[in-house]
Amino acid sequence: MTSNNSLRPLTAGILAAGLVLAAGVLSYALTASVQEFRSFDRVVEVKGLAEREVAADTAIWPLKVVRAGNSQQTIYEELDADIKAIQTFLLNNGFSQDDISIAAPNVLDKLAERWATEDVGLRYTGEQTLTVYTNQVDNVRALRQRLSELGKQGVSLSGNAYETQVEYHFNGLNAIKPSMIEESARNAREVALRFAEHSNSELGKIRSANQGQFSIYDRDSNTPHLKIVRVVSTVEYQLVD
Missing domain, CATH: 3.30.110.170 (Protein of unknown function (DUF541), domain 1)
Structure with a gap:
């Protein structure tokens, strides 16, 4: 029969070996983890x-006409004539009616303004805008160079470059x-x-x-x-x- 005293050294040796092995595994795992982290x-x-x-591929081209005078009726008639002339010019040069939209005319009576005095010059000013929305970008660029043709017809186009600037998208x-x-x-x-x-x-x-x-x-x-x-x-x- 083996005594407990004789088993103790063996048990201690196994335990020590296990601890050494566990420490080695833990050390390897920690080293691998650090390397992986790095x-x-x-x-x-x-x-x-x-x-x-x-x-x-898209152009938005506003064409604005302006008029001034002492007769409100005359202002409306002149704006209407200008817009029709522009519309004809566009239709004759490749655009369709679907490309064109026309805003309502805006006529201002200077004497109706709070700051008005008797000396207002021409009493009425009016403006109206026709806008071309189209994918014919090259045609827009070409016709812009020919706007003088409308001026020769008496069309009063606005000279405000900002308001009539073409947007390209x-x-x-x-x-x-x-x-x-x-x-x-x-x-x-x-x-x-x-x-x-x-x-x-x-x-x-x-x-x-x-x-x-x-x-x-x-x-x-x-x-x-x-x-x-x-x-x-x-x-x-x-x-x-």
Whole structure:
């Protein structure tokens, strides 16, 4: 029969070996966790740009006529004649009636104003605006160079450049979005690869990505019918040894 005293050294030895093994496993696990954490913490954030130059596909062209006189009836008649002349000019040059909208005339009696005095000059001033909304952008640009033809007919067009400025818009963004997003992401990856190469690392998985917003603006002040579409993607990559 084996006594308890003889088993004690053996039990103590097994316990000690177990503790050593457990300590080794724990040490390895902690080391691996720290290395994994450090690897996960090594990241690079890069931005990828995609730009396209596009032509506007929609034009909004206001044509404003103004008149002044001492007869309210005459003002209305002159505004009506001017608008009809502009409408005929547009219809004869490729636009349709669906492209044209006409606002109501606005006639002001200066003597009815609170600040009015007897010496107001011409008593009545009137204005009316015809607006062209069309996808014939090139036709708008061409006809704007021929507005003197209306002036020769006696049409009193407003000389206010701001109020009669043509607005050019690009509405085809959805058609080019996928390819631009792909391009910006590809550019971001190229930047990240160069960074990893210079830091003696390899590019790992994507940790996060942000597409960013699309912006559309004039290429320059002299060519508002040409637009720049731009998007910047931000991507965060993990770096590994």
